[in-house]
Amino acid sequence: MDMHLSAPPIEVTPDDLVNLASRSAKMLERIRTQMLQPFPRKSPPIFPSGKLQELCGIDKARFAYLIKKGELPQGVQEKPGAARQFTLAEAIRWVRAERKPYQRPVGRKGKVIAIGNFKGGVTKTTTSMVLAQGLSLRHGRKVLHIDMDPQGSATTLYGINPHAEVTGDQTILPVVEAYVNGEPYSMKSLPQETYWENLHLIPSSTDLFNAEFMLPARVHASPTTKFWNVLNEALDELRDEYDYIIIDTAPTLSYLTINALFAADGVIVPVMPDTLSFASMVQFWSLFSDMVSGMRQFDDGAENMKVFDFIDILVTRMKTQTKAEASGARRSNASVVRDWVISTYGDRVLPVEIPDTTEIARTTTTDFSTVYDFPNYDGNAILFRRVRTAYDQLVDLIDSKACYLWDKE
Ligand SMILES: Nc1ncnc2c1ncn2[C@@H]1O[C@H](COP(=O)(O)OP(=O)(O)OP(=O)(O)O)[C@@H](O)[C@H]1O
Ligand SMILES: [Mg+2]
Incomplete structure (x- = not known):
């Protein structure tokens, strides 16, 4: 047997574990001041x-x-x-x-759109931010963005440090707490103003993880509790106030994600064109359909059945074709997988693809920003314009769906 170990594996006893825990806590204490620095404030584009x-x-x-x-x-x-x-x-x-954007008629509720995929890193957070910014900028909409991922990535895009600058009571955690305690709660005070005009935020912090313990405890105590309906019900009073409520979710089928999906009128599922992402979509659909069917048995009748206005698949991070691929001499793996996505999901695939922006990321120095944060970007200008145009199309498509629904309802 070929063995190239430079050192043998190190055994771990319970005492070693205690030691590791204490060392990591001490380290955290040392770097805490660094981690807990407020982020530099973001300013809106000119x-x-x-x-x-x-x-x-x-x-x-x-x-x-x-x-x-x-x-x-x-x-x-x-x-x-x-x-x-x-x-x-x-x-x-x-x-x-x-x-002169079409105005949401008085009495019609704003649309709740959740961005979800249980696979990590498929640009859920970026998509949610771009939609929120784009709908307010291009269509003059009033938008609320809810960060439902305890990692707080969407929150960081607002220039807010979720570890240092957000407390649990600023997140949607109090909604869950009130529900679990059987108390009334109004969400009206949660949305915060942000650096972006007409775009409000309910941020996230790691405290939000607590929801993942509170809700199952409640289900354990009272098994018929509609644990998936907590956000849906609480959001009702905000649906008149905003044209859109955009929810960013974590890459897991957590209690919070279930609540986000159940509160949503529309769902956008970003998918990257690689084989593994395609395969994990299968799991997404199966868990998602189990979730919605599972709730049906609690429903009192057909009128309570959950019906979505739309569930759209967004192909994202499409790499620029090489010369050989563009000439048809060779096909890229991405374009093969993209074709699988289209033949599997047909009309549910949005007719716009988001290009891969890795090249742009390399040339920008500013973290925590999207294409809408720089109207005058002059780095990799051609790619920037392509990405910006694709996001503009996405924003316009989603807004035209909502307008159609507002007009028809
Ligand atoms: N079009 C794109 N091309 C290349 N990289 C992108 C693109 N959009 C976003 N990214 C980058 O990809 C990474 C993952 O994006 P993002 O955080 O939006 O994904 P996510 O699905 O929310 O991830 P998670 O599952 O961890 O919440 C980020 O570093 C982001 O800057
Ligand atoms: Mg994310």
Whole structure:
């Protein structure tokens, strides 16, 4: 037998485990101040007049006419004759005036959209953030983003350190606590304003993990409890206030994820075009369908059956084709898997693909940001534009679905 061990395996006794635990706690104590630094505050993007025109779908002449008319924000000029710059809030006012987005009729509820896939790293958080930003920017919507992943990745995208700057009572944990204790609770005070106009956040922190113990304990004490309906019920009072409530979920079928999916009108499932991701989708569907069917037995009748407005699959992180692949001489694994996804899920696959942005990530120095945070990005400009266009299409597609539903309901 070929053995190249530089040292033999080290046996672990219970005392060793205690020692390891104490060493890691001591280490954490030492690095805590570093971990608990607040993040630098994020600022919203600034729009030069060219970008504003693009956003509103107007030409230079119309822009000049509207500036002269003086009814819309004028932006600022560094000196007379220089290009105008607009804040995000100003840009949104221009969008509302010029794009005239369909208004959600009074009495129609906002749409809850959960981003889910039990596989990790498939861009759930990024997709949720881009949707939240894009819906407010491109369609003037009022949006609430709920971070339901105890890891708090969505929270970090707002420039908030989930370990240092968020306490459990700012997350949706009190909703769960109140439910478990059989007390009433109003979610109205939870949404926080963020650096982004018209986009509010209910952040997450590691405390949210506690929900994963509280809910099963409650189920144990009273087995007929509708543990999946906690968020759905509590969200009701916010559905009038927001056009969209976007929920980011953890990559597990946890009690929180079940609550997010059950509260959702629409679900977006990002999937990466590789064989392993395709295979894990099979498990996602089987667990998801078990979950929804399992709840049926508790329902009082057909009218209580959970029906989703849509469940869409989003192919994401598509790598740019090589020359050989583009000419048809060779097929990339990604395009093969993408075809499997389409032939399996047909119309449920969104007609837009998100390109892989690894190249961009390498050239940007700013963490915690998305394509909507930099309207003037000039690094890898061609790829940036492709990604931005793809996300614009995604945002517009989702908004047109909601408008259709608001109009029809
Ligand atoms: N289009 C893209 N191309 C390449 N990398 C991307 C793309 N979108 C997001 N990423 C990066 O991929 C990583 C995973 O993305 P993200 O955190 O959004 O996934 P996730 O599904 O939420 O992960 P988790 O399951 O851990 O919650 C991040 O580093 C993110 O910056
Ligand atoms: Mg995530």
